[in-house]
Amino acid sequence: MLQYFAPMEGITTHIYRKLHCKYFKGVDYYFTPFISPTMHGNFVPRERKDILPENNKGVPVVPQILTNNIEYFIQTAQELKDYGYASVNLNLGCPSGTVTSKGKGAGALRDLYDLEVFLDGIFARQVLPISIKTRIGYENAEEWEDLLEVFSCYPVQELIVHPRTRQEFYKGEVHQDLFRDTVPKAKMPLGYNGNLVNREQLQWWKEQAGIHSVMLGRGLLRDPALLQEPVSEETYFRFFEELEEAYYEEIGNNALYKLKELWTYAAQRYENVDKVLKKIRKAKNRESYRKAVAEIQMLEKK
Numbered sequence: 001m002l003q004y005f006a007p008m009e010g011i012t013t014h015i016y017r018k019l020h021c022k023y024f025k026g027v028d029y030y031f032t033p034f035i036s037p038t039m040h041g042n043f044v045p046r047e048r049k050d051i052l053p054e055n056n057k058g059v060p061v062v063p064q065i066l067t068n069n070i071e072y073f074i075q076t077a078q079e080l081k082d083y084g085y086a087s088v089n090l091n092l093g094c095p096s097g098t099v100t101s102k103g104k105g106a107g108a109l110r111d112l113y114d115l116e117v118f119l120d121g122i123f124a125r126q127v128l129p130i131s132i133k134t135r136i137g138y139e140n141a142e143e144w145e146d147l148l149e150v151f152s153c154y155p156v157q158e159l160i161v162h163p164r165t166r167q168e169f170y171k172g173e174v175h176q177d178l179f180r181d182t183v184p185k186a187k188m189p190l191g192y193n194g195n196l197v198n199r200e201q202l203q204w205w206k207e208q209a210g211i212h213s214v215m216l217g218r219g220l221l222r223d224p225a226l227l228q229e230p231v232s233e234e235t236y237f238r239f240f241e242e243l244e245e246a247y248y249e250e251i252g253n254n255a256l257y258k259l260k261e262l263w264t265y266a267a268q269r270y271e272n273v274d275k276v277l278k279k280i281r282k283a284k285n286r287e288s289y290r291k292a293v294a295e296i297q298m299l300e301k302k
């Protein structure tokens, strides 16, 4: 079973991916946060920087595209192929209102006719193998059967399912039963994504037959070593120190925002962390940030 790091916009940047790959093991592929091509081009500068081969050396990466425009998809996939990528992932899961209102991300699941036209177009002129990351419906889970039937008409490299509807965003229970019912029905390799946060759950998934991959997002942000044998505390802190250096070098003082966001996930590994996390969030400069992080090191692990 393959193990993937989920795409997370603004979080799993090339800087994060590279350092995660340097310090931790177990990820077979890192999916990039979505690239959203427009009439102005395939990539904005930030997106291009994120996928440039020189910024991803030695890191196994699958770029993700978010669009409902056939031409944009094909042109972007072609450019990614020219950069040396071996496959692309289509985002049919993003629940954000600004995305879905344009019929993109999970918004593309609302109209099956439009979805088929789009998939017809991108698979007919496929320049790279295409995997899909999807939700199970827009309004409700009953939509899944028809959606799966649509996906089954195409040579989808892999269907990675986050078994929630768009309306459920990222909260609450995942529809695991629905996913398990899908396993014997699916014609393409299936991946599972959603709420995987500990080794017991991972072990359980590994024992299930017919699952090609699992994809982890928040669980890996919380414990970057989740997919391997436990590592020393020192490793976690060296990882964060190097993230700090790399982000300050790349974006100056804005690094603080990135680091604070990362700690909201990573801090969950510690007992009674709320007070210290508040200090991290309130840190106004690098010095106060470092002081607060040093306090985290003193806390008990969960």
Ligand SMILES: Cc1cc2nc3c(=O)[nH]c(=O)nc-3n(C[C@H](O)[C@H](O)[C@H](O)COP(=O)(O)O)c2cc1C
Residues within 6 Å of the ligand: 006, 007, 008, 009, 010, 011, 032, 033, 034, 064, 091, 093, 094, 133, 162, 170, 193, 194, 195, 196, 215, 216, 217, 218, 219
């Ligand atoms: C802050 C944030 C940003 C995300 N960005 C993306 C994205 O760019 N592309 C995508 O397909 N999913 C994105 N996701 C969804 C995750 O990839 C994943 O499907 C979701 O977090 C559920 O998995 P988890 O429970 O393992 O975290 C994002 C989620 C969060 C919380």
